[in-house]
Amino acid sequence: LWHSDSSFRPIPAKFSLLSARIVNPKGGNTEFADMRAAYDALDDETKTEIDDMICEHSLMYSRGSLGFLDYTDEEKEMFKPVLQRLVRTHPVHGRKSLYLSSHAGAIRGMSMPEALLLLRDLTEHATQPEFVYVHKWTVHDLVMWDNRQTVHR
16 A cells, blocks of 8 residues: 555654565565655646645554454554644755555545545555656665655555
């Protein structure tokens, strides 16, 4: 699932890294989608519509989409949704980007069907080939990325 690491935490991960120690001879690539370019490619009407939207992110949303639906009361409390802006401005260079993740499962002020359709549409837009880099691993590769403006799978 396309995601940004720890977007379900009140303070999500800024950066992540992966290092290849053993490489699978078939498959195992990692894809990264540029949420800055995806945002830039949206039409002005869509940008205006989504600019102030607030999403709810929870590990239960992403796991639920895979069929994991039975949570204890303790897990429900531990994974209760946190709020994240759908459009974020990078604190260093000021560039706007989408903040999408499979952990996003609701948008404040929208019905669940509307929110899920919008999130799906935005994710489909943002993960088109022109916004995606596919890393084909070799032993000892090290890849680091900014979770604030990238999703991966």
